[in-house]
Amino acid sequence: MHESFGDVCLAMKQYWGYESFRPLQREAMECVLAGRDSMVVLPTGGGKSLCFQAPAVAMPGMAVVVSPLISLMKDQVDQLQASGVPAACIHSGMTAAERMATHRGVREGSLHLLYVAPERIVKTEFIEYLHNANVSFFVVDEAHCISQWGHDFRPEYRALRVLREAFPEAAFHAYTATATPPVREDVARELGLRTPEVLVGSFDRPNLLYRAERRTDGMAQVLQILTTHQNDSCIVYCISRRRVEEVCARLREAGYAALPYHAGLDDSTRKNNQEAFIRDEARIIVATVAFGMGIDKPDVRCVIHAEMPKSIEHYQQESGRAGRDGLDAECWILYSGSDFRLWQSILEKSDNAAAVETARKKLDNIFNFCTRGACRHRTLLAYFGEGYLKDSCGACDFCLDEKAFREDSSAITDTILRCVASIGSFAGPSYTTSVLVGDMGERVTNKGHHHLDTHGTLKQHGAQVVRDWIEQLVAQGVLRKEGQYNILSVAHRLENASARLAEVERPHASKRKGPIKSQAEAGYDIGLFDALRALRRELAESKSVPPYVIFGDATLRDMARRKPVTPEQFIQTPGVGEHKQRVFGKPFLAAIREYCGLPPGDKAPSNSKKKRAFTAEQARLFSQGGGIDEYSEMMHEPPSRVLGMLLEYIETTGATEPAIWVNSAVAERILDAAQEAGPNARTLRILLAGEASEADIRICVACLKNRATVLDH
Numbered sequence: 001m002h003e004s005f006g007d008v009c010l011a012m013k014q015y016w017g018y019e020s021f022r023p024l025q026r027e028a029m030e031c032v033l034a035g036r037d038s039m040v041v042l043p044t045g046g047g048k049s050l051c052f053q054a055p056a057v058a059m060p061g062m063a064v065v066v067s068p069l070i071s072l073m074k075d076q077v078d079q080l081q082a083s084g085v086p087a088a089c090i091h092s093g094m095t096a097a098e099r100m101a102t103h104r105g106v107r108e109g110s111l112h113l114l115y116v117a118p119e120r121i122v123k124t125e126f127i128e129y130l131h132n133a134n135v136s137f138f139v140v141d142e143a144h145c146i147s148q149w150g151h152d153f154r155p156e157y158r159a160l161r162v163l164r165e166a167f168p169e170a171a172f173h174a175y176t177a178t179a180t181p182p183v184r185e186d187v188a189r190e191l192g193l194r195t196p197e198v199l200v201g202s203f204d205r206p207n208l209l210y211r212a213e214r215r216t217d218g219m220a221q222v223l224q225i226l227t228t229h230q231n232d233s234c235i236v237y238c239i240s241r242r243r244v245e246e247v248c249a250r251l252r253e254a255g256y257a258a259l260p261y262h263a264g265l266d267d268s269t270r271k272n273n274q275e276a277f278i279r280d281e282a283r284i285i286v287a288t289v290a291f292g293m294g295i296d297k298p299d300v301r302c303v304i305h306a307e308m309p310k311s312i313e314h315y316q317q318e319s320g321r322a323g324r325d326g327l328d329a330e331c332w333i334l335y336s337g338s339d340f341r342l343w344q345s346i347l348e349k350s351d352n353a354a355a356v357e358t359a360r361k362k363l364d365n366i367f368n369f370c371t372r373g374a375c376r377h378r379t380l381l382a383y384f385g386e387g388y389l390k391d392s393c394g395a396c397d398f399c400l401d402e403k404a405f406r407e408d409s410s411a412i413t414d415t416i417l418r419c420v421a422s423i424g425s426f427a428g429p430s431y432t433t434s435v436l437v438g439d440m441g442e443r444v445t446n447k448g449h450h451h452l453d454t455h456g457t458l459k460q461h462g463a464q465v466v467r468d469w470i471e472q473l474v475a476q477g478v479l480r481k482e483g484q485y486n487i488l489s490v491a492h493r494l495e496n497a498s499a500r501l502a503e504v505e506r507p508h509a510s511k512r513k514g515p516i517k518s519q520a521e522a523g524y525d526i527g528l529f530d531a532l533r534a535l536r537r538e539l540a541e542s543k544s545v546p547p548y549v550i551f552g553d554a555t556l557r558d559m560a561r562r563k564p565v566t567p568e569q570f571i572q573t574p575g576v577g578e579h580k581q582r583v584f585g586k587p588f589l590a591a592i593r594e595y596c597g598l599p600p601g602d603k604a605p606s607n608s609k610k611k612r613a614f615t616a617e618q619a620r621l622f623s624q625g626g627g628i629d630e631y632s633e634m635m636h637e638p639p640s641r642v643l644g645m646l647l648e649y650i651e652t653t654g655a656t657e658p659a660i661w662v663n664s665a666v667a668e669r670i671l672d673a674a675q676e677a678g679p680n681a682r683t684l685r686i687l688l689a690g691e692a693s694e695a696d697i698r699i700c701v702a703c704l705k706n707r708a709t710v711l712d713h
């Protein structure tokens, strides 16, 4: 093996325009280069494809990638070709001419990547065909499909083991976003991986902002959320086909370009609607769970569950379709007890008792997730067995303090607990609520519960609110809910004093704060971004590819921030490789120059020399922890330079929140000190000797300067 890691870095820069790695990408690429079997488990949007694509380009020969769906294969090949990488796929839907072109590429050895469906690759004649080609290594994408334990078992994947036998010399690499250990082991065994390097990344998706809210007026809530995503691609999930049609019709009435997607539509309508969404012609898709497999749209900015899904697994997968490109995206659940009961009644129709029990647990878990007073990132990770290291995620409704907690939480909790205790363990949340709000119906009076001292004590809050508090106490472990009828009892797991009850009223949109890290992406010119987006769509249409194949949102935002006006500046944009520069450089540069009021051409205006700053992608990676030293090692840049680039980034973007890059406790300490002593690095250094590093202080001071500028205006 003669290729060095440097060749891979070169390929990444040349074809993809990337200069930094996402977590574990580097390690995964090293395995490919070394010809060592590997199993790489990274979440959606973790950047799995690049891990094998970049080495495939740097190494001689052709990598063969097994992928389960034609749509996924085509999408990948479209993207590779747009970047100038010789790649092709073989599938049943090809024309004779396309097939011939691909075979020629294989024969002449000009292809670096070949995508093939599993049912084809295991045929004797195809194996023979590959034996005559110069195969560099094999990749099994969506490798969990081979496991019966996985959520997406595909029998045709089972046959893949013959590949290993047919190519004993070649390295095999399995890629998946499914993390459970039994599935992982099963995949390795079934594929016959040989002492594979197993790389498992964190499943946290820091760019996703999670929010959950009880559904009061579902349609009004959906519309309200969508007002903050005027130009974005959004998915709205509903439980039933009927709801999909209803919600979609209401959105269209409200003027949104929304289309439905569910299994009740005929094939061609489904296909057209999906295609329209992918091509940004329809901004919103309203769908059942049937939607999502086989689409890799990277720029979905918001996923709304208008109704509660039936498990956290489903929620994770569906909400995970937001923000694959790493830019901020928002995930909402609008839940209600009636969703819970609906799922429950569906469950009860099954006669497999064990399956019902498991499904019930999953249902409880997702309902707890909705109502629980805890960080949602932490809760999701904990569910999948991963710990969360940060105190606050800065990207969920709880950590952002949007769920106001009531000052009288403990008094109310006390009342509810007394009521539950005096009713005795026989009633569920809805009966208990009627007692607390003073219901005088027969159901209550027959039992004499109108004489309880807690009867009617929470009347002024209304039944819905009281009901919600009860669910919150269940989620916090103060109350227990058991059996088929959800009988309540007091669990005493928490001191009452520490129970917190969130306000049930919906916070006004204006009260909602943005996630603090969105500033890592702020500072771009929205007008220019929109202009570039329009240009991208036009070009995509003329080439019949999805717009993101031309450039992703992250790339356009970076252009809208740095405003490159010469080819030299343009190629510095992450996501712009040499091929794309050649093909798309001219129109994009022209658009930027026009927007900036510069004459056509490619000359730099005088005095445009700027210091080098982080790109948004780099700033984002940096914010994921590790600090200057670790990052500088990763970047192969000296720490002082990394700090300089970050400071330059803060200055150009006007970021005001240091906690993105500095441990939040340390940042708070520095900001406190600066409040007293002023934002002067030298004074702070003396004041905080030993408590904060030089870098931390300078980052905070830079952010404080921006705050002052904001105030000046």
Ligand code: ADP
Pocket: 018, 019, 020, 021, 022, 025, 042, 043, 044, 045, 046, 047, 048, 049, 050, 296, 298, 324, 325, 326, 552, 574, 617
């Ligand atoms: P996955 O297959 O793991 O869901 P993808 O391979 O689709 O993720 O990558 C998600 C997005 O991140 C893509 O838009 C890709 O171009 C981008 N990306 C991947 N690696 C990098 C990197 N090192 N620098 C910048 N962007 C990257």
Ligand code: ZN
Pocket: 374, 375, 376, 377, 378, 392, 393, 394, 395, 396, 397, 398, 399, 400
């Ligand atoms: Zn949180």
